[in-house]
Amino acid sequence: MHPAASLIAFTTLSGLGLGLLAFLGVGLAPDEGRTGLVFFALAFALAGGGLASSALHLGHPERAHLAFTQWRSSWLSREAWLASGALATMALHAALSLAGWRIAPLGWLGAALCLGTVGATAMIYAQLRTVPRWHHPTTPALFLAYAITGGTLLSGHVIAAIVLLALTGIGQVIVWRLGDGRVAASRSDAGTATGLGTRGRVRLFEGPHTGENYLTREMVFRVARKHVLPLRAIALILAVGLPIVLLALPFSHLLALLAILSHLAGLIVQRWLFFAEAEHVVGHYYGRTG
Amino acid sequence: MTDLPTHTDRKLGLVIDLDTCVGCHACVVACKGWNTENYGAPLGDADAYGADPVGAFLNRVHTFEIQPDDAPAQIVHFPKSCLHCDDAPCVTVCPTGASYKRSEDGIVLVNESTCIGCGLCAWACPYGAREQDPVEKVMKKCTLCVDRIYNEALPEIDRTPACVRTCPAGARHFGDLSDPESDVSQLVEERGGFDLMPEQGTRPVNKYLPPRPRDEIDVLAPFLAPVDDGPKGFLGWLDRTLDRIG
Numbered sequence: 001m002h003p004a005a006s007l008i009a010f011t012t013l014s015g016l017g018l019g020l021l022a023f024l025g026v027g028l029a030p031d032e033g034r035t036g037l038v039f040f041a042l043a044f045a046l047a048g049g050g051l052a053s054s055a056l057h058l059g060h061p062e063r064a065h066l067a068f069t070q071w072r073s074s075w076l077s078r079e080a081w082l083a084s085g086a087l088a089t090m091a092l093h094a095a096l097s098l099a100g101w102r103i104a105p106l107g108w109l110g111a112a113l114c115l116g117t118v119g120a121t122a123m124i125y126a127q128l129r130t131v132p133r134w135h136h137p138t139t140p141a142l143f144l145a146y147a148i149t150g151g152t153l154l155s156g157h158v159i160a161a162i163v164l165l166a167l168t169g170i171g172q173v174i175v176w177r178l179g180d181g182r183v184a185a186s187r188s189d190a191g192t193a194t195g196l197g198t199r200g201r202v203r204l205f206e207g208p209h210t211g212e213n214y215l216t217r218e219m220v221f222r223v224a225r226k227h228v229l230p231l232r233a234i235a236l237i238l239a240v241g242l243p244i245v246l247l248a249l250p251f252s253h254l255l256a257l258l259a260i261l262s263h264l265a266g267l268i269v270q271r272w273l274f275f276a277e278a279e280h281v282v283g284h285y286y287g288r289t290g
Numbered sequence: 291m292t293d294l295p296t297h298t299d300r301k302l303g304l305v306i307d308l309d310t311c312v313g314c315h316a317c318v319v320a321c322k323g324w325n326t327e328n329y330g331a332p333l334g335d336a337d338a339y340g341a342d343p344v345g346a347f348l349n350r351v352h353t354f355e356i357q358p359d360d361a362p363a364q365i366v367h368f369p370k371s372c373l374h375c376d377d378a379p380c381v382t383v384c385p386t387g388a389s390y391k392r393s394e395d396g397i398v399l400v401n402e403s404t405c406i407g408c409g410l411c412a413w414a415c416p417y418g419a420r421e422q423d424p425v426e427k428v429m430k431k432c433t434l435c436v437d438r439i440y441n442e443a444l445p446e447i448d449r450t451p452a453c454v455r456t457c458p459a460g461a462r463h464f465g466d467l468s469d470p471e472s473d474v475s476q477l478v479e480e481r482g483g484f485d486l487m488p489e490q491g492t493r494p495v496n497k498y499l500p501p502r503p504r505d506e507i508d509v510l511a512p513f514l515a516p517v518d519d520g521p522k523g524f525l526g527w528l529d530r531t532l533d534r535i536g
Contacts (some may be wrong), residue, residue, distance in 0.1 A: 193488070208347075213421065285352055
């Protein structure tokens with residue numbers, strides 16, 4: 001799949017921001033006074049900025065309000081509701097907390113909506129049977145793991161962050177291995193795509209046109225296979241390895257900031273790979289698989 | 291709501307004969323022409339005369355090679371457009387309700403005035419049947435020429451999809467696939483019509499007919515007397531003479 005910058009920014013920033021908002025909601029991050037204001041501002045900037053950048057992906061962003069109508073069937077519509085509910089609930093919670101009237105159940109509701117939003121975002125991808133690498137419950141699990149880990153990291157729980165970073169790193173490796181297995185085990189190929197596979201080996205002889213089209217640009221993006229392993233290693237080192245080392249050193253705010261920036265950079269590489277690595281079955285019609 | 295209808299009264303669709311298609315792309319051109327001039331936003335092109343042209347099409351012809359283990363390779367021209375699936379994944383993912391399947395005839399359509407151009411329906415379709423228009427930025431797909439098939443202003447012979455009407459080889463057939471007595475259902479029955487990527491669980495309405503076997507030698511052939519076992523006359527004399535010299 002084409003790794004669109006707007007989608008990478010959207011999932012990365014909103015995941016971190018909603019993770020931090022969830023921690024603020026359950027009272028595990030500073031939510032009072034000037035420090036609280038800074039934390040709320042950072043969380044809203046990340047979550048709101050990420051969600052706003054998703055609109056850049058639309059052909060007609062001026063009609064985005066219509067995306068609230070199909071919540072019964074569409075994960076994208078559910079995400080719109082959950083995101084709006086999460087931001088509105090947490091905005092109220094932030095105002096009350098900063099004013100000194102913190103209502104714990106409101107914060108818990110806000111936190112649940114934040115994590116629900118991350119889950120709905122992931123389900124947009126996980127629901128697609130056409131992309132075997134994404135079509136699995138581990139897709140939302142990993143999105144949630146990254147959001148919670150990011151929330152822990154941003155809210156300054158050093159020991160918990162080290163543990164969650166390590167667990168998320170292990171989870172990421174497992175998800176990559178499982179994804180490779182699903183792609184290898186996929187029953188779709190040029191034979192089933194054309195229905196001619198029982199007659200012999202089927203390959204594309206000539207494409208429908210010489211140039212590119214929307215489908216090949218959007219869905220038949222291929223990352224060079226030889227770069228996958230180095231990119232996975234870079235993502236793991238930046239998102240997980242380096243932050244663990246920086247947090248394990250004697251605490252300083254500078255090192256914590258570097259850990260957060262490293263985690264963010266690693267997350268961007270991870271999300272780029274999430275899209276770039278994902279093979280869509282339509283590639284079988286264009287002779288561009290494997 | 292973009293829920294799928296539980297039942298459609300009819301299942302209008304295409305039956306495409308891979309044995310007959312000659313790969314001329316006339317259906318592609320007829321489709322582009324009709325759908326640029328009629329229902330909905332025109333099928334746009336970007337940089338049409340430049341170095342990197344790209345355009346929206348609702349129907350494209352791919353060409354595949356089949357290499358059997360024990361026979362020469364065979365070329366199959368393969369037209370592909372929306373299959374108007376019973377379990378259309380493109381419909382249920384739509385966040386705005388712009389994408390829908392009609393309960394009266396099963397045609398899958400896009401309401402272009404409520405499409406936000408998110409492209410999720412194209413991601414959900416295994417067949418590559420939906421493309422975003424590069425000019426209008428809405429999702430385009432085969433309408434089964436909904437503005438032709440019911441159009442009483444057209445002569446009756448023209449009330450079929452443009453691709454079917456134009457096909458010079460008769461490789462494309464249009465009809466109601468829910469009626470077992472219809473011509474298209476009979477054709478599917480007789481020729482062993484099949485679904486594309488059945489493992490995707492989309493239950494397509496459109497069917498494809500397989501190429502007929504080629505180069506089959508009659509089982510009695512080896513027992514027939516040879517018609518000619520050697521050249522006669524002048525050529526026979528030349529053959530024998532050259533054999534002696536050689």
